[in-house]
Amino acid sequence: MRLYHASTSIIEKPDVLHSRDKLDFGKGFYLTTIREQAVRYAERFTRRGKEAFINEYELDEEA
Numbered sequence: 001m002r003l004y005h006a007s008t009s010i011i012e013k014p015d016v017l018h019s020r021d022k023l024d025f026g027k028g029f030y031l032t033t034i035r036e037q038a039v040r041y042a043e044r045f046t047r048r049g050k051e052a053f054i055n056e057y058e059l060d061e062e063a
Contacts, residue, residue: 003031004038005055008045014057031057
C-alpha cells in the first residue's frame with residue numbers, strides 16, 4: 001500500500017515521538033492513501049511561503 005505525507009521537509013523515517021501535541025486526532029504521524037489530498041495539504045505550506053514535499057512510503061501489508 002502506498003501512503004503519502006505532506007511536510008515542509010523530507011522525512012526518511014517517520015517518528016511519532018516528535019509530533020506536536022495539539023493535532024486534530026492527537027499526537028501522531030498522519031498519512032493518507034490519496035496522493036491528491038497530500039498535494040492539497042502541501043499547497044497550504046507553499047501559500048505561506050514555505051517549501052513543501054510529498055513524502056511517499058510503501059507499507060508492506062504482508063509483514
